[in-house]
Amino acid sequence: MRVELLTVGDELLLGDTVNGNAAWLGQRLAAIGVEVTRSVVVGDGFDPVIEATQDALSRADAVIITGGLGPTYDDLTRDALAKAAGVRLLSDPALEQRLRERAVASGRPLRPMALRMAEVPEGATLLANPVGSAPGLRMELPGGVAYALPGVPHEMHAIMTDLVLPELRGRVTGDVPVRRTLRTAGVWESVLATRLAPVEALDGVRLAYLPDPAEVKIRITASGPDAQVLLGEAEELIRDLLGTAVYGAEDDTLDRVVHRLLAERSANVAVAESLTGGLLGAELTLMAGSSATFAGGIVAYATELKESLLGVPRELLDRQGAVDPEVALAMASGVRERLGASYGLAVTGVAGPTPQDGRPVGTIHVAVAGPGGTSTVESPVLPVRGSDGRERPLIRRMTVVHALDLLRRQILGAAATHEWSGRRGDREETT
Amino acid sequence: MRVELLTVGDELLLGDTVNGNAAWLGQRLAAIGVEVTRSVVVGDGFDPVIEATQDALSRADAVIITGGLGPTYDDLTRDALAKAAGVRLLSDPALEQRLRERAVASGRPLRPMALRMAEVPEGATLLANPVGSAPGLRMELPGGVAYALPGVPHEMHAIMTDLVLPELRGRVTGDVPVRRTLRTAGVWESVLATRLAPVEALDGVRLAYLPDPAEVKIRITASGPDAQVLLGEAEELIRDLLGTAVYGAEDDTLDRVVHRLLAERSANVAVAESLTGGLLGAELTLMAGSSATFAGGIVAYATELKESLLGVPRELLDRQGAVDPEVALAMASGVRERLGASYGLAVTGVAGPTPQDGRPVGTIHVAVAGPGGTSTVESPVLPVRGSDGRERPLIRRMTVVHALDLLRRQILGAAATHEWSGRRGDREETT
Numbered sequence: 001m002r003v004e005l006l007t008v009g010d011e012l013l014l015g016d017t018v019n020g021n022a023a024w025l026g027q028r029l030a031a032i033g034v035e036v037t038r039s040v041v042v043g044d045g046f047d048p049v050i051e052a053t054q055d056a057l058s059r060a061d062a063v064i065i066t067g068g069l070g071p072t073y074d075d076l077t078r079d080a081l082a083k084a085a086g087v088r089l090l091s092d093p094a095l096e097q098r099l100r101e102r103a104v105a106s107g108r109p110l111r112p113m114a115l116r117m118a119e120v121p122e123g124a125t126l127l128a129n130p131v132g133s134a135p136g137l138r139m140e141l142p143g144g145v146a147y148a149l150p151g152v153p154h155e156m157h158a159i160m161t162d163l164v165l166p167e168l169r170g171r172v173t174g175d176v177p178v179r180r181t182l183r184t185a186g187v188w189e190s191v192l193a194t195r196l197a198p199v200e201a202l203d204g205v206r207l208a209y210l211p212d213p214a215e216v217k218i219r220i221t222a223s224g225p226d227a228q229v230l231l232g233e234a235e236e237l238i239r240d241l242l243g244t245a246v247y248g249a250e251d252d253t254l255d256r257v258v259h260r261l262l263a264e265r266s267a268n269v270a271v272a273e274s275l276t277g278g279l280l281g282a283e284l285t286l287m288a289g290s291s292a293t294f295a296g297g298i299v300a301y302a303t304e305l306k307e308s309l310l311g312v313p314r315e316l317l318d319r320q321g322a323v324d325p326e327v328a329l330a331m332a333s334g335v336r337e338r339l340g341a342s343y344g345l346a347v348t349g350v351a352g353p354t355p356q357d358g359r360p361v362g363t364i365h366v367a368v369a370g371p372g373g374t375s376t377v378e379s380p381v382l383p384v385r386g387s388d389g390r391e392r393p394l395i396r397r398m399t400v401v402h403a404l405d406l407l408r409r410q411i412l413g414a415a416a417t418h419e420w421s422g423r424r425g426d427r428e429e430t431t
Numbered sequence: 432m433r434v435e436l437l438t439v440g441d442e443l444l445l446g447d448t449v450n451g452n453a454a455w456l457g458q459r460l461a462a463i464g465v466e467v468t469r470s471v472v473v474g475d476g477f478d479p480v481i482e483a484t485q486d487a488l489s490r491a492d493a494v495i496i497t498g499g500l501g502p503t504y505d506d507l508t509r510d511a512l513a514k515a516a517g518v519r520l521l522s523d524p525a526l527e528q529r530l531r532e533r534a535v536a537s538g539r540p541l542r543p544m545a546l547r548m549a550e551v552p553e554g555a556t557l558l559a560n561p562v563g564s565a566p567g568l569r570m571e572l573p574g575g576v577a578y579a580l581p582g583v584p585h586e587m588h589a590i591m592t593d594l595v596l597p598e599l600r601g602r603v604t605g606d607v608p609v610r611r612t613l614r615t616a617g618v619w620e621s622v623l624a625t626r627l628a629p630v631e632a633l634d635g636v637r638l639a640y641l642p643d644p645a646e647v648k649i650r651i652t653a654s655g656p657d658a659q660v661l662l663g664e665a666e667e668l669i670r671d672l673l674g675t676a677v678y679g680a681e682d683d684t685l686d687r688v689v690h691r692l693l694a695e696r697s698a699n700v701a702v703a704e705s706l707t708g709g710l711l712g713a714e715l716t717l718m719a720g721s722s723a724t725f726a727g728g729i730v731a732y733a734t735e736l737k738e739s740l741l742g743v744p745r746e747l748l749d750r751q752g753a754v755d756p757e758v759a760l761a762m763a764s765g766v767r768e769r770l771g772a773s774y775g776l777a778v779t780g781v782a783g784p785t786p787q788d789g790r791p792v793g794t795i796h797v798a799v800a801g802p803g804g805t806s807t808v809e810s811p812v813l814p815v816r817g818s819d820g821r822e823r824p825l826i827r828r829m830t831v832v833h834a835l836d837l838l839r840r841q842i843l844g845a846a847a848t849h850e851w852s853g854r855r856g857d858r859e860e861t862t
Binding site for chain 1: 443444445446447448449450451453454455456457458459460461467468469470471472473474479483585639641702704706707708709710711712713714715716717719721722725726727728729730731732733736740769770783784785820821823824827
């Protein structure tokens, strides 16, 4: 089944907004075996929407249109669909009633133009919008089916999930490829690919590597009549080959995995930051309920604060500078003590663009201090090219990921790293 | 002048990546008066690229193609352009030489397939790539001009900025609309729009409001023969009407403005955070050189840490809970003292999804303690709808913006807010 996407909106052509809706749709459609063959953006104009809709259906089985269903004068999708189908626009009394009721309930008057949201092309099916005012529409047109959805992301997601994706899934014939995504952290993509050569060699199995800073998602796709069995075998083999480099699957995130591991042990963590400025604590407080497992943190950005706030010995700072594995270890135990947490997690490093204390841009040390006086430090090698300033946010992000991953492996008792991963104890090799 | 965009890449249709290149191009083209009339994404296929290129040039004067110029087997843009123009692909000896030299310099062998990056459609003009391997291409085709650029963002930006945007600007005829963007923080879009009615009424001037959490960018567009004069007048009027609600223009950001104001006064700031978890310190360390004006911070996520780390009186916390203007003030002076900074900036509030200490989701208090014992607290009203958890990151982001904005106005001596903005002293009114 082939589908094209049509996103309507001047703000997209002006670059004021990035097309997040098309990316979301692409992901969800791929997951159910529907191929997106083209994605088009047009402005808020009557003719471009008609033309692009008809053009899409000259090639694909269906077109999913987002945007242009709102209450303002430039919301023209309903009108365009009616024209494309050669039908009238009729006002739906039940819809109109509901619009009036919502206006009363929200205490805002209903502008006359907003009644356009009650207009429905004759012959269209309404797709109920559980979270907003304008329903989606489904229309049979020459060449295929057009689905029209609101542009507001969470409204579009809700209607797609409730109604459109199930319908499209039902229309996918033949063996649907099955997919599974595993999530890894702290290992270079090239190293993973080399290690997973035996999996790539399996018939009917394909691997895609989706990198993020210091993380790689591995998407396994299996096809054919035994796809589900193949998928399971591929996953098992990957987990065998990668060990604890795999931290989760699908939508798992490192912060949530860390929170879960801490909660299972009735433990918590405090963070000591420098180059990250607070990003590590921010990541550990993304999750609702994180207060159960995250105590707080100290951002010792200025070097002297590492001594005054964390107890890092002045003598050590004078001798080694602030960017040193011993300093990271002292920061970790310092914050653990001062905040009374089970674990202390610390980072120090050089985000750039200039070197610091004689250390080059991209040098980082991440350390964990745990119960019973245990402590570990690692110095991951980051893929840094040049120092024009563009590296800075990437280095900070990679430091957060490496820190969370070290804490995860430390809690699991798996801090000792795999020789195949190029990581060793307290220093990483370049692969 | 009308241009269409064509982005090539399977990963975009799969939704693995969002189309940042198209957004960047849309912005830069709009800024020079070039209208983008359509934006299309196709996969890494020979025929779709040819077809979409010819289709674009049947409507527009030029098409800008990004992607498909790399060294792998699915990089087909050069081949597609040669086919569309009906010409051969020839290997350029100078390009081939340079590819070989780069490979030697990087210590990586040059794979045979990579030599495809030295192939040039006959008649094409090379667009030098100052930062990568593959040059861009410019080709005359039936219907208009095709520009082909690498998909790697900073490479594409460099070639566009150096060569393509200047050429396109030269082709724009008639009066080019001129634009200016002003940046405001802490005031609701609806309040701004009401206040700026006199500007909207000016002939030849158009305003667009581009909202972000707790910020609104106001884009002024002026057209006609006196566009530049009109633009200046509109900006002056907006600044008169909005006063200190305008914090900057164009690409200014609140964190940079704050750093500049602190540096001008040889001052620095320390932050005390709770619901934001470290986001405020992270924002204040985005900028290279921020250590001159940012000392560090304390993330007192657990309530008791507000007492133990910041000196907030236990009695106050017991009486009022952690989410209170007095607590914010105590946190601000506490961190200012303990970190020895000129200013202390503190936030406390309820990010959700559950209320805290009897306060509803979205309650926030931001406070600044300054030299000479000055201190101010504000309690901005946030546009929070429901508490299904989606609010959490938005509330945290808005808190960071309100905090930075309060610090900015406090440093400027402009903490007293404008009655028109709906803000008052230490509590905001709902507008």
